[in-house]
Amino acid sequence: MKFDLVIVGAGSGGYEAALYAHRRGMKVALIELSPESVGGNCLNRGCIPSKYMRHGAYLIEKFQKMPSYGIIPHGFDLDMQKLKENRERVILTIRESFKKFANQLKVPIFYGRGILKDEETVYVEGQDLKVKADFILLATGSSTVSVGGIVPDGKHIYDTDQIWDLDRFPKSVLIVGGGAVGVEFAYIFRMYGCEVLLVEIKDRLLPSDDIPEESSRYLARKLKKLGVDVKLKTSVESWEKTEEGLKVRLSDGSEPTVDIILLGVGRKPNTDGIGLEHLNIKRDHRGFVVVNEFCQTSIKNIYACGDITSPLMLAHKAMYEGRVAVSHILGDKDIRKDDRLMPKIIYSAYEIASIGLTEEQAEEMGYDVKVGVVSFVSNPKAMDDGENEGFVRLVIDKKSGDLLGCHILGPHAGELIHQIVHLMKADLKVDFVSKSVYSHPSLSEAIGQSAAEVYWGSLTWAKRH
Structure with a gap:
């Protein structure tokens, strides 16, 4: 059984790569663990179910603002079973559509663990099947990790794979980890x-160099305002089961009792047990597959994409890298992976979106930095919507006018950031942004105004420069 391309993993990256390869005339096949895991972590246990629940949380917050619009609510009830049923319906619909579409395109999906046997052969464990191809793309995703002595058991301690099995809302929950996952579930x-x-x-939420401290401070204030107890520079030392619940001892000496513990401490690449050692495919000290700008591994006809290539574990990164790999296989040299142009979006009490460099990163790299900042406080559309919190922050190279980065916190930040993604990819400069037209009233006006702050001169509360 011979194909032009076989893809190991039918998650976000693998599936997108398969569709792209088919579109460009390749004979392609997918290998995935089971029919229930098609779509990968993002669809089944990550982005899609969490954003479904996050939208519910957002609606509850909006419900509380209804009196401002002359709508007097009379309360509501919460039903975990309804939430779970409808969340699962969305996942199932997407997953079955994936499989149906692949079948219509005559892209076969072989179920079982894919293991590299040689440079052109993948063995499908469980089916005793060997699939041959001129090229192979590895897209095996990632798995949850534990921390210290806190081991998930699906009863008292949950990881982000197990949390979806909850049948009722806990009265109290301890979330370990203040990164993107932790603040979303909080x-x-x-x-x-x-x-x-x-x-x-660590000493702040979202402790990443790619996220400005300003965003972390805004989010911490909002979560505390909503009633979340945020403890920084704090870790879990031990826990025990009692009649009241789980008694937890924290490093600050406090001993809270909670119903459950949720671990949101990151993930590890699924690079063990798939034959990498057999072919001497290079990995780094953390287990990530080493790839070049075309997503090519140390073996020229084997490529990799997604969570197994770097700690930047984003579904859209996997999808883009899948297209980069297929493009290179077909001889294109103008499409390259560039993590600088990869948008990072966090969904919590605010949407927080970033691309490119922060002000501090740019200065460390030697740029003469200029910053344009515009608040949503006075944005008419944000005021109309009752969401006039946050900001747009543009980071510019003063000498060239190049867009070095953009950081948005506030309403629909995850959508707004794409304007800057495309501007940066097209190498357009701050003068272009400042001279563009934005509809009024709109949230997008803040982007044009932040560019004007840099290009025409400051009117608002820019930090410096």
Whole structure:
């Protein structure tokens, strides 16, 4: 059984690569663990179900603002079973559509663990099947990890794979980790009526160099305002089961009791047991497959995409890298992976979106930095919508006018950031943005105004320069 391309993993990256390869005339096949895991972590246990619940949390927050619009609500009830049923319906619909579409395109999906046997052969474990191809793309995704002695058991301690099995809302939850996953679930559980304690071992939420400290401060204030107990520079030392629940001892000496613990401490690449050692495919010290700008591994006809290539574990990154790999296989040299142009979006009490460099990163790299900042406080559309919190922050190279980065916190930040993604990819400069037309009233006006702050001169509260 011979194909032009065989893809190991039918998650976001693998499926997107398969469709793109088919579109460009390749004979392609997918290998995936089971019919229930098609769509990968994002669809089944990550982005899609969490954004479904986050939207519910957002609606609850909006419900509380209804009196401002002359709508007097008379309360509501929460039903975890209804939430779970409809969340699963969305996942099932997408998953079955994936499989149906692949079948219509005559892209076969072989079920079982895909293991590399040689440079042109993948063995499908469980089917005793060998699939041959001129090229192979590895897209095997990632798995949850535990921390310290806190091991998920699906009863008292949950990871982000197990949390979807909850049949009722807990009265209280301890979330370990203040990164993107932790702050999202903190908002979800709090808005659904749970008491939430969020602990982060570092000195701020979202402790990433790619996220401005300003965004972290805004989010921490909002979560605390909503009633989330945020503890920074704090870790879990031990826990025990008692009649009242789980008694947890924290590094600050406190001993809260909660119903459940949720681990949101990151993931590891699924690079063990798929034959990488057999072919001596290079990995780094953390287990990530080493790839070049075309997503090519140390073996020229074997490529990799998604969570197994770097700690930047984003579904859209996997999808883009899948297209980069297929393009290179077909001889294109103008499409390259560039993490600088990869948008990073966090969904919590605010949407927080970033691309490119922060002000601090740019200065460390030697740029003469200029910053344009515009608040949503006075944005008419944001005021109309009752969401006039946050900001747009543009980071510019003063000498060239190049867009070095953009950081947006506030309403629909995850959609707004794409304007800057495309501007940066097209190498357009701040003068172009400042001279563009934006409809009024719109949230997008803030982007044009932030560019004007840099190009024409400051009128608002830019930090410096």
